[in-house]
Amino acid sequence: MEARVITVTSGKGGVGKTTLTANLGVALAMLGQRVVTIDADVGLRNLDVMLGLENRIVYDLVDVIEGRCRLRQALVRHKQLSELFLLPAAQTRDKSAVQPDDMLGICDELRGQQDIILIDSPAGIEQGFRYAVAPADEVLVVTNPEVPAVRDADRVIGLIEAEDKGPARLVVNRLKPALVQRGEMLSIPDVVELLAVELIGIVPDDQAVLIAANRGQPLALSRNSSLASQSFHNIARRLMGKDVPFLTLHEPSVFERLFGFMSAGRG
């Protein structure tokens, strides 16, 4: 079967593209998919750290493009998941070392051997974004429920539509349910109304995500450890075409606690 190429992008930096890519890669591999994650952020690589593979890199994306090694030699296998690979970015080069055609070539070579190719796009809308999106069959746009991040997501969705890669699907990352309830954060309906694209995931704000990334052990490796981990697994299952209901993320109110309404719909 031909692999699907899925690019994760956002426009704004720091909203959680790399975190999502790492955790989705893990979750998809745990579903039995053969997954290659590609770090397209040449010059600012991070995905290797989050996956805990930093010390296993021998060759990188630019080495493949410039013919210093074969593609297979540059792929780093994950420590626990034998069907999860990383194609790391070069750290000593910059984005001008990669052209859209290079990414098309690499993805075409991988398509026959893999099920899913996940590309972690750099922030911005310049060269790095362009080559990361060029080979994509599908695009996931990550945003936070904050006005600047949503504005940038809107811009990026417009560019993706213009490149005929649409319709992009949306992941809202770092939702703080308590703030939404107090009306101090954009709610999911606010974000979806503005962006008008399909929502494929909501990830609650959780320090455990960050701590896990620092350790190089993506949170999704322990499936039921937290709501955030579950939400990554749910996105993976939705990508596989499963109809998975969204998690109930809000803190139950005193009223709900009293009457036990919280038991409805958790999970």
Added chain:
Amino acid sequence: MNSDKITIKGISKGLLVTLREDSWSAGLRALETHLGANPAFFRGGRVALDVGAQDLSISDIEEARTLLVRHEVELWAVVSTNSFTEAAAQELGLVIDLRPPRPRAPEATFEGAALPSEEPLADGLVVRRTLRSGQSLRHPGHIVIVGDVNPGAEVVAGGDIVVWGRVRGVVHAGALGDGGAVVCALDLAPMQLRIANHIARSPEGRQQRPEPEMASVRDGKIVAVPWYSGE
């Protein structure tokens, strides 16, 4: 203004300015008057000049280009029936044939995004999509949008702007100076609303249920009036 001697219309890839003055210098003066009178409409745009049968040198065309650049407008084409003028324009790297490779109806500019299938009429343009942040739509006639105008998007029309959807970005009606132009939307809460040379912002902290409104200039101010059925 010599409105009969200088005409402006929307074509594919920008605006087409037709100069029919008796002399080149008079034509440039007319163009300058137009650019100075409607800076918001032209700024950041691309212009093709139709100069008819006038015989122009490279420096004549350079002069027009300098004038346009000064108003932040790019000259990309010169159309003429005079072969010397055409040669001079080509020498400057300008396009001299506006016909697209395949026959298509003329379109308005759509910066920041590929053109969807719109079917503009002579003075009206219907766009059936949402304009997202960073996208800009300019047309010398009226503009009808079936979709939203998101924050960060920009719509500039010489005539009216009608939006069947939400307006959250910047809209400018009557941008060529028509103070009688109107802006209508199902939910009108733009970042900024301009009509001719008037500017207004939406009231802060508006949280009511959205209702259809029409904005126009009354007594020198932009006023938005809600639309109720049955009135």
